[in-house]
Amino acid sequence: MRTLIKDGTVVTASDTYVADVWIEDGKIVGLTHPAQRGALGGTAADHTIDATGQYVIPGGIDCHTHMELPFGGTTASDDFDTGTVAAAHGGTTTIVDFAIQSKGSSMRAGLDAWFAKAEGKAAIDYGFHMIMTEANPTALADMAAMVREGVTSFKMFMAYPGVFLVDDQQIFRAMQRAGELGALITMHAEIGLPIDVLVQQALAAGRTAPIYHALTRPEVAEATGTERAIALAEMAGVPVYMVHLSAQRALERVMEARDRGLPTYAETCPQYLFCTEDDLRGEPPGQGNGGESDEERAWKGAGYVCTPPLRPRHHHDHLWRGLRNYDLQVVATDHCPFCMKDQKALGRGDFSKIPNGMPGVETRLHLLWEGVTQGKISINRFVEITATAPAKLFGMYPRKGSIAVGSDADIVVWDPTRSKRLGTDTLHMRVDYSPFEGRTVPASPSHVLARGELIVHNDQWVGKAKQGRGQFIRRGTFAL
Numbered sequence: 209m210r211t212l213i214k215d216g217t218v219v220t221a222s223d224t225y226v227a228d229v230w231i232e233d234g235k236i237v238g239l240t241h242p243a244q245r246g247a248l249g250g251t252a253a254d255h256t257i258d259a260t261g262q263y264v265i266p267g268g269i270d271c272h273t274h275m276e277l278p279f280g281g282t283t284a285s286d287d288f289d290t291g292t293v294a295a296a297h298g299g300t301t302t303i304v305d306f307a308i309q310s311k312g313s314s315m316r317a318g319l320d321a322w323f324a325k326a327e328g329k330a331a332i333d334y335g336f337h338m339i340m341t342e343a344n345p346t347a348l349a350d351m352a353a354m355v356r357e358g359v360t361s362f363k364m365f366m367a368y369p370g371v372f373l374v375d376d377q378q379i380f381r382a383m384q385r386a387g388e389l390g391a392l393i394t395m396h397a398e399i400g401l402p403i404d405v406l407v408q409q410a411l412a413a414g415r416t417a418p419i420y421h422a423l424t425r426p427e428v429a430e431a432t433g434t435e436r437a438i439a440l441a442e443m444a445g446v447p448v449y450m451v452h453l454s455a456q457r458a459l460e461r462v463m464e465a466r467d468r469g470l471p472t473y474a475e476t477c478p479q480y481l482f483c484t485e486d487d488l489r490g491e492p493p494g495q496g497n498g499g500e501s502d503e504e505r506a507w508k509g510a511g512y513v514c515t516p517p518l519r520p521r522h523h524h525d526h527l528w529r530g531l532r533n534y535d536l537q538v539v540a541t542d543h544c545p546f547c548m549k550d551q552k553a554l555g556r557g558d559f560s561k562i563p564n565g566m567p568g569v570e571t572r573l574h575l576l577w578e579g580v581t582q583g584k585i586s587i588n589r590f591v592e593i594t595a596t597a598p599a600k601l602f603g604m605y606p607r608k609g610s611i612a613v614g615s616d617a618d619i620v621v622w623d624p625t626r627s628k629r630l631g632t633d634t635l636h637m638r639v640d641y642s643p644f645e646g647r648t649v650p651a652s653p654s655h656v657l658a659r660g661e662l663i664v665h666n667d668q669w670v671g672k673a674k675q676g677r678g679q680f681i682r683r684g685t686f687a688l
């Protein structure tokens with residue numbers, strides 16, 4: 209079975225050119241100039257996709273998702289079935305999700321639990337990072353077994369005392385061990401101990417609305433955590449990757465480190481580029497005509513509770529500049545949806561009990577494309593931060609993340625004129641609200657191919673199999 213994507217404009221992290229893309233057995237087997245098509249004997253295709261006037265880009269790689277994550281007494285509402293199907297509709301063909309080593313349990317048990325969630329369910333390819341909740345001798349030894357399994361990155365938290373938080377000594381030991389193994393440590397770099405004091409004080413003072421989630425997690429907590437994580441990595445002589453960087457001062461710490469030549473990397477997320485702290489305030493008080501109370505109106509901010517919190521608008525420009533200037537390498541989503549009904553509702557009257565997370569795995573490319581149309585990033589940079597850079601940083605390149613001969617045929621035909629209105633009725637994530645309800649984006653995928661199979665065409669799932677067609681990706685070690 210040979211597939212031809214013809215006359216499209218191929219875009220990689222470095223190049224933009226019109227070409228035919230030939231696909232066989234799930235791989236890209238040829239890139240040719242359209243004028244050569246007739247001259248190449250024996251190259252007739254079984255299936256042809258006309259990409260005239262459209263871009264042919266690598267399938268998106270979202271290296272930060274939480275399908276079916278247990279959090280705060282509930283579980284993220286997308287599982288590996290619904291979440292990966294939604295991802296595919298938005299042009300993402302690979303995710304890297306987070307397995308969890310629970311306190312007192314082994315990494316092996318954590319990995320097996322996440323395999324059980326994903327196997328037979330995932331519609332697109334997936335890998336795992338491993339969250340470490342302790343770095344005792346057993347855990348440090350187990351890291352080698354994880355790397356052999358293709359789980360080559362680990363995440364540690366400076367936040368969430370009593371749940372995920374690990375101290376600097378454990379982080380440092382894990383970093384040294386990661387250095388020996390060729391693994392990458394990723395950091396949630398907000399200092400959680402003082403944050404917890406602010407949270408308790410706010411609640412004691414009767415400040416219970418969603419906005420206090422942001423006001424008790426100030427920018428300085430993230431900037432300081434970022435600086436500390438960089439210092440620990442410098443002492444250990446290893447690279448480090450900041451997940452979900454949200455704020456100007458945290459970015460400045462990363463820029464300083466990179467200017468000193470350190471292998472410091474960071475991702476941001478669409479919510480930090482497109483939403484603001486004001487979204488957490490819900491609707492302004494005293495303006496309702498539907499008889500809603502002020503409390504009811506403020507509660508609508510719960511849908512925007514994620515961690516780190518959304519920041520004031522001026523941070524957007526800094527993050528876009530960071531993406532443009534290579535100080536930020538990746539845009540991932542931290543997709544972790546909870547329904548307003550029954551889930552976010554756990555935090556009514558106590559913002560600290562609102563499950564942390566927003567839906568996003570389906571809308572990442574749609575939103576980021578606005579950066580291209582508004583001249584904030586080039587189209588090549590768009591491809592790099594959504595696919596190529598995560599593939600390289602997390603050991604999947606060149607199998608994933610580019611349009612190249614020999615790579616997996618994970619390809620999106622991106623129609624720059626195919627606008628789409630975002631909303632719960634047009635999106636596929638299993639959640640009862642959209643942070644971007646009613647927003648119209650200018651472009652969207654017309655075709656999504658995963659390992660050569662056309663799985664989404666004009667917003668319709670057309671793949672033969674769905675649940676279980678995704679494969680686990682054994683990722684390589686860190687090699688930038």
Ligand SMILES: [Zn+2]
Pocket residue numbers: 272274542
């Ligand atoms: Zn996360």
